[in-house]
Amino acid sequence: MTVAEEISESIARAQIEEKREGWNRPPVIVPQEDGELLELAMGPHHPSTHGVFRMDVTLDGERVIRLKPVFGYLHRNHEKLGEGQSYLASIPYTDRLDYFCSLTNNWAYALAVEKLSGQAVPERAEYIRVILAELTRIQNHAASIGFLIQEMGASGTPLMYAFREREKILDLFESLTGSRMMCNYMRFGGCRVDISEPWLEQARKVVAGLPRFVDEFENLLTTNEILLARCQGVGVLKPDLAVNSGVTGPMLRASGVNYDIRKVDHYGIYDRFKFRVPLGDHGDIYDRYMVRILEMRESVHILEQALNEVPAGPIMDPKAKIRGFRPKPGEAYGRIEAPKGELGFYLISDGGANPYRYRIRPPSFINLTILEDMCIGHNVADVVLIFGSVDIVLGEVDR
Amino acid sequence: MKTVEEIKTAIEAAVPGARIEVIPNPGPSAEHSLLLDHEHALDVARFLRDDAELALDFPSNVSGVDWLDKEIVEKIKVKRQVTKTVDGVEQTVEETVDETRKHIEPGYLEAVYHLYSVARKHGPVVLRMRTVNRTDQTEMPSLTPIWRGAEFQEREVFDLFGIVFTGHPDLRRILMWDGFKDYPMRKDYVEPDDFEWEPTAHDEVLKRAQAHRAALAAAGGEGADATHDGC
Numbered sequence: 001m002t003v004a005e006e007i008s009e010s011i012a013r014a015q016i017e018e019k020r021e022g023w024n025r026p027p028v029i030v031p032q033e034d035g036e037l038l039e040l041a042m043g044p045h046h047p048s049t050h051g052v053f054r055m056d057v058t059l060d061g062e063r064v065i066r067l068k069p070v071f072g073y074l075h076r077n078h079e080k081l082g083e084g085q086s087y088l089a090s091i092p093y094t095d096r097l098d099y100f101c102s103l104t105n106n107w108a109y110a111l112a113v114e115k116l117s118g119q120a121v122p123e124r125a126e127y128i129r130v131i132l133a134e135l136t137r138i139q140n141h142a143a144s145i146g147f148l149i150q151e152m153g154a155s156g157t158p159l160m161y162a163f164r165e166r167e168k169i170l171d172l173f174e175s176l177t178g179s180r181m182m183c184n185y186m187r188f189g190g191c192r193v194d195i196s197e198p199w200l201e202q203a204r205k206v207v208a209g210l211p212r213f214v215d216e217f218e219n220l221l222t223t224n225e226i227l228l229a230r231c232q233g234v235g236v237l238k239p240d241l242a243v244n245s246g247v248t249g250p251m252l253r254a255s256g257v258n259y260d261i262r263k264v265d266h267y268g269i270y271d272r273f274k275f276r277v278p279l280g281d282h283g284d285i286y287d288r289y290m291v292r293i294l295e296m297r298e299s300v301h302i303l304e305q306a307l308n309e310v311p312a313g314p315i316m317d318p319k320a321k322i323r324g325f326r327p328k329p330g331e332a333y334g335r336i337e338a339p340k341g342e343l344g345f346y347l348i349s350d351g352g353a354n355p356y357r358y359r360i361r362p363p364s365f366i367n368l369t370i371l372e373d374m375c376i377g378h379n380v381a382d383v384v385l386i387f388g389s390v391d392i393v394l395g396e397v398d399r
Numbered sequence: 400m401k402t403v404e405e406i407k408t409a410i411e412a413a414v415p416g417a418r419i420e421v422i423p424n425p426g427p428s429a430e431h432s433l434l435l436d437h438e439h440a441l442d443v444a445r446f447l448r449d450d451a452e453l454a455l456d457f458p459s460n461v462s463g464v465d466w467l468d469k470e471i472v473e474k475i476k477v478k479r480q481v482t483k484t485v486d487g488v489e490q491t492v493e494e495t496v497d498e499t500r501k502h503i504e505p506g507y508l509e510a511v512y513h514l515y516s517v518a519r520k521h522g523p524v525v526l527r528m529r530t531v532n533r534t535d536q537t538e539m540p541s542l543t544p545i546w547r548g549a550e551f552q553e554r555e556v557f558d559l560f561g562i563v564f565t566g567h568p569d570l571r572r573i574l575m576w577d578g579f580k581d582y583p584m585r586k587d588y589v590e591p592d593d594f595e596w597e598p599t600a601h602d603e604v605l606k607r608a609q610a611h612r613a614a615l616a617a618a619g620g621e622g623a624d625a626t627h628d629g630c
Contacts (some may be wrong), residue, residue: 333430
């Protein structure tokens with residue numbers, strides 16, 4: 001079947017489905033009759049794809065009329081690995097999911113195991129978790145904006161500004177956990193090592209410098225003419241479609257949906273801190289950029305509160321059993337607000353030392369569900385930006 | 400939020416004929432789930448999404464689970480007529496004998512949906528659907544027409560577990576490549592013998608390499624006479 005035939009068939013199918021389920025399929029654009037269709041594989045080694053990811057794009061001139069993402073180049077069946085080893089042994093593997101945010105991955109997994117076994121976490125450990133998670137969020141958002149601007153054509157400069165700040169945060173991680181990116185820090189029932197007073201002092205110093213960095217970043221970018229021209233009104237995602245497609249994180253909030261798991265689930269101790277949830281109005285790339293900037297500012301607020309309130313006490317639940325851990329049969333779904341969206345772990349225990357089922361709900365993967373809907377009708381150059389604004393990491397998409 | 404039992408009654412009132420079963424979760428999380436039947440699954444899902452009080456508009460997580468065939472061993476006391484010689488006379492006596500009986504409970508594949516409500520900020524409600532068996536009847540209705548967020552996740556479950564979602568708009572493999580035959584997340588999956596020679600082969604790797612070469616030689620395939628003598 002040629003592409004033209006396939007598209008005319010999908011138009012017919014869309015008309016049938018529209019009667020049945022309404023808006024639940026990607027929009028269908030009728031190609032202009034004089035133009036010839038071009039099929040193009042963007043990737044897997046395209047510079048914009050953040051790794052190995054392919055988009056099979058059908059073009060009518062410059063206009064995208066169909067886009068099918070192809071993944072799996074980095075697939076290593078992480079979930080099967082998790083079923084073959086003990087609960088403890090999976091923690092370093094979770095670092096490698098979204099390798100930008102290993103600490104939030106640790107937390108999501110630890111939270112799911114704690115929910116599965118009914119463990120409690122000491123207060124000091126909860127504070128450490130919040131501090132590390134918010135630092136992770138800031139460095140992730142800074143880097144993701146840097147990459148987005150890089151794809152817009154600003155080679156290097158904004159990205160290096162972001163990386164300069166990210167280095168400071170990674171240094172903090174390194175001095176605490178021993179590793180800059182693969183932190184392997186949290187355990188079910190607490191954390192691995194305690195923070196020290198000098199570390200807290202250093203963290204306060206870094207956090208005190210962050211608002212200035214965000215100001216500088218905004219001065220450079222927010223009112224930039226090129227950024228406005230390329231981002232506003234591009235890749236619009238409507239709120240009802242965003243919710244129905246399972247989109248989470250800054251992307252969902254940029255569409256104007258007030259849903260932050262930190263506020264909804266109150267996991268950890270997030271109900272103790274004052275912070276606001278930034279929301280977008282239009283759901284375009286610019287709103288996603290802006291929501292990330294504002295979330296960095298809110299994270300700084302959380303950090304300022306948390307760093308000054310860290311109580312003394314143990315960092316591990318004394319009753320927690322790390323080695324030879326065998327939770328009772330049952331299942332649990334634990335989720336947190338990771339920088340990229342809702343990161344969840346679904347665990348089924350049959351009473352053994354290994355989980356019977358170990359499932360990850362990866363935010364980057366599920367946020368790509370509506371990539372096609374956002375790209376259809378735009379130019380190829382915009383596809384690169386729309387894709388960049390989703391903020392994905394292929395280690396998590398392919399698992 | 401309503402409890403699982405209340406949701407069950409609400410569904411049964413709204414979708415006549417739906418057979419819903421509550422699957423208890425013995426763990427501390429106490430997230431009990433609802434088992435749906437195939438015929439009414441779409442109607443039930445539509446009700447859950449559109450009902451003003453539940454408003455489960457956000458499909459968070461779809462996961463497949465593989466439950467293998469279970470061999471169940473029971474010990475039963477059985478009364479039996481036994482012929483015995485008592486005092487030189489043959490008699491038929493009734494005796495109670497222990498007997499072990501084995502039967503195999505067929506396994507199934509299961510899809511688990513975790514639903515939340517963004518509008519009302521509650522959840523999760525856990526839905527389950529089960530296939531008839533693990534081998535030839537692995538169909539179940541797709542819920543993608545109701546929740547678009549299930550699209551890629553159902554494709555992933557199809558790819559890794561082999562559940563065929565009927566009514567899915569684009570059911571293809573997603574993480575494995577198109578020509579791949581097996582379903583790697585199943586519990587009885589056997590890795591293919593696609594061993595490749597590596598220069599520092601020793602111990603286990605060496606054994607595997609030898610087995611692999613022997614298998615190739617037996618099949619008369621190419622590479623049987625490979626001169627990888629380093630290993």
